[in-house]
Amino acid sequence: MKREPITRRTMLKSASAVLALPTLEIMASAADNAAAAPPPARFAFFYVPFGVNTKTWFPVKTGDEHDFSPALEPLRPFKSDLTILGGLHHHRAGTGDHDVMDVHLTGTNYRHTGRNTQSFDQLLAERIGQRSYLKSLVLSTAGGIGGPGRTATMSFNRSGAAIGADKNPRTVFNKLFPPSEQAGRDALRDRLLQRTSILDALREETQSFMRPLGRSDRDKMTEYLTSIRDVERAIQIREQQLRQGTPAASAAELALHANSLGNMEQRQTYIRCMFDLIYLGFVADTTRVATYAISDEANGAFGNWSELCGTNTDWHGTAHRRGDPEQDGAKQTKIDRWLVEQFTYLVGRLKSTREGEKTLLDRCMLLYGSGNSRTHLHRNLPLVFAGGNAFNFRHGQFLTYVVRNRLEGEQGTESRGGAYRTLEEGSAPFANLFVTMARQTGIDLPAFADSTGPLAELAAG
């Protein structure tokens, strides 16, 4: 009994030491430390719904000698920066039709428990996001949260609740950067001062309010206090951004007016603008973790591809081969490739930006893909993992974990009958990729969801 207070104090001490670390980093200006500390790792996750045309997506040859398939062709210049992955899926995931996006980054079987769990990006945000202004950037074209089974966001917090995604480029820009013109900066400074003042008063009030409360009520107030402190911390970083002078990015260079509802050209402008925002967030180290659902399983965005593929091209219908299977397949290849072109734009931008000795892409890990291979089939996910060469990935391969012949044998069946179950044999959990990504960047992650270990073939050491 005597030792109890000592325990608590020791715990607090060690806890505060850990907590103080990021704060210290923030306080030291970026210029002072640029030479000393290596630039941080960044992560971004991208989602496209309804799978792909698997026949024109996966390369024929595996390993280093693979060729680029028609859909992935645009990525050819970056062969040594990326790995094409096949045969991965969440073994525990719910087997629903379109809830695959809900579990894409969580790997949980939420139909069994009724609740989702923390997504991988949010786990990263917790571990490394603390050190930048925004713990994470959560984007989707549809925006908001959608709902269970029809999510509009890829990100889920610790308690498994969906985190609302931003869809408006201007909102995202304003989140990332202080304004560049003086009037806007003054207004922002005023707002920050006001918030600091209010939060100050709230913290004091909460401390005196919670003192006489019962234990469980006090626990709730402790959470509340922690939340206040986190917001105060973010405000401090923002104020520091303001002191450092004009932001790294100016709104004028971006297509912030872009909206997702227009024609193909506007669609491209919009998607690339979202990519640009992530890019700028990474360059300025305003955020280190981002998710962007380019579209979602609820058909929340870009349902119509008639301009690209000919009249009456509905994405979901095409993926289902509702029309002529051959024609729909060709249409889907077109869509796949168009989207990969957009993704290539981001890869290229990161690659052409230097950061220290290396390129920015070498420290950014991008995971692009879908929760289905073909629609309603959540096996053999089409995934492209790009970037991160600074963290010793063995890139340049087509790595597949699928029992190939069986997959080919089942082409054309749309039921989720027993036949697919055999595919699980020999294929690795998708979550193993998360574990690999985390461990290669020095994040201690024993396991995630149903992971069984890292993907040894992807790690160069």
Next chain:
Amino acid sequence: MSDNSRFALRGCVVAVVLVAAAGIERARAAEMLDPRVRTLLEKHCKSCHDPDRNKGGLTVTTLRGDFSKEGYTWARIHNVVESGIMPPHGRDPLSDDDRKHLLAWIVAQSKAFPLRTTARRLNREEFTNTLNDLLGLREDFAAKLPEDVSVNGFDTNAGVLTMTSEAFEQYLEAIVTAVGWRFDASTPGFEPVVVTVEPPPKTKTPSKAPRPRVKLSTQSVATNPVFPKENTVGLRPRNSGSLGSGPNYLEFDFSPEFCETLPEAIDRFKLTLRVRSVAPPSGSLPRLIVEVNRKKVLDQPLEPRADFQDVVCYFRKSELTRQDGFTIHVMNGYETADFLEEFPKAREALGREKGKMKEEYTKGLLALLDQLPVIFVEKIVLESARYSEDPVPAHGLALTRLAELPGDARRSALETFLSHAYRRPLTAEEQKQFAGLFEKEFARTKSAQKAVESCLMFALGSPKFLYVGAKEPTASPNDHHLAERLSYFLWSTTPDRALDGLARTGKLRTGRTLEEQVHRMLDHPGAERFFDRFARQWLETEKLEERHESTDPSYRTPQQAYLRSSLRREGGAFLKELVRSNRSALSIIDSDFLLVNDRTSTHYGLPMVRGGEFRVVSLPKGSPYGGVMALASVMTTTDHGMFRPIYRGAWVQKNLFNRPLPPPPSDVPELDPNDPRYKNKSLKQQLALHQEHPKCAVCHKSMDPLGYAFQEFDALGRFGNRGKGPVRGKIESDGAFPNGERYAGVAEFRTIMLEKYRDDVIRGFISKLIAYGRGREPSLGEREWIDRLVDQAKRNEYRMRPMLLSIVSSPEFLH
């Protein structure tokens, strides 16, 4: 020494201390845990529920018997042991005597350590309502806040309504935005812009200033009923467009060039539409739908009238995806889904009549189209919104004038606001601090307006506002606690002035005051939130509109949008009728009436009623409907393909008997309809197969047999609608209750429920009401309270109002 090893060393020290502490804990545990219970846990549970295996997230070896901390875990143990799920089949079973001892001990301990509902954050709905009520706004803040975690369906659960950093950031953002919006209309407005619907001009006259324009979706004047006879456009139902009906929406384009001429600071706009509708008596009423940049801002039924009327709606520029200009669509949202089957046939027939002149064809088509209602639009008016049209805030203060008040008056007004935000009188200390904050902010900003805004933000960011039910452990609950809990239960928002006033004078619990207040609150429009929210969460119909995956492929089509929203509202309408007419709660099991609107009336095969509001209709004798179980919304929500009896049975267990079953163990595969063993077997035989496995049988034997009663209802709850959906072969609608008693079909199912299980259903219903209203389910130690409430309900013929009153007037409601 490297950083890593230093941390490792510290880790060791901590670990050693923790081990020592664990030893002490074990010693203490021995005092509280009944020795026989400890032996039973060791013998029957430990092999799976030890810290290593921790099956189902439960470890029994660390249980100390301290119910103030472990109450929830013990309740779980009680639940699985009482229902026979644990110990699992094939393991050493508990003897009858041991089982009784374990259960009795848990109940006795629960009573000895009564739980208290902890303080909880307002959920996002309550927060939004309260914010609107205190500031006099009507905005949807909830859509931007993180969704709340629910427990057994209810999003009011105190245990899980916590605060996280990202949530707080968004709550704070909402508060700052809301306060900003309260004062934003102080910018000067602009001259109302009137856009009249006119025939397109023959020649283009070049105009200097940019002007808003009107566009018709198609220029098919031939089938257009009135235009250009009158200077209006008649809008056919939007879904009838493909049938050749002509224009089915109007587009008003306020181009970016035009919008640049409006003052930029204006955010909130008011839109007035001058409209009229014509609706033939055979159908229902049209709905007027208005979208601004594809965001829906109005959806309301339009009574047919001879002359034009003004319909008003509002929108905010900052809430739109595109903000440089406004594209406003006006539509007739009449639900043609019911007509579509006959309509195309009639049109086809018209086309087949060879030799007809074009004029004749058009005439025939018009006659067909005239069976559908039309909305006429004369003009729309765009202007800036004004304060004077806002709702009056709960405290009655004119917030926009606050900053102009003289010092003392302003101070007292601010205190009134704070006191309403806190839902209780202020302490002298709080008054002093608040005045201090104003002075500090005034000194910082040199602006009374800004200081007022800061004070409002502080009040709304305070835990005293954001959390309900925070209490010092020794203090006994007072009238303010009761008013707060009552108000969030029945209105999902803060007490209004009348309720608050009674609490302030300490009169809420004197005489018949509470009873009068409960009646008043239930008759108040705010109670709609209780009817709607409770019913949706209890009946699990919340997701029907947006998220339900039906096995009926037509369900998610655009044509069924109105059916989806109607089904989502159905449960609330049913509960509202029970409460407003003070009917018996036994109507849950069976009723000779149903609540329908135009869309659901035909869905049920009843004569069509006019208009979107739900109303009572009597059911014909022998109708398969009645009660909540066979509501189309419930049948739709419990449809998950051919194995639907499982889901429907589980629904009855969970929502009527309040016996939620644990989720299936994670190593059990999903049922596979293509399993070769299922070949040539009836559904019942197939389901019997999976009950052969003892692990499955333990739960499924008590749910599958209940679900057969509803086999004759299809995926959308239509009775006897065969040929659609996955049910093949002979329909078997006979089954059994968990005690083995058999029923032959849905009618007999209801009769037996009513005769033998009525108290179980009422007990379940009362428990659900408590879980929702109090923020915590009744604990094991409160069983006697629930028994008492059930007895009282029986004495009052199970009528809804006395039942609700008995719940909220029990002291336990505030525990």
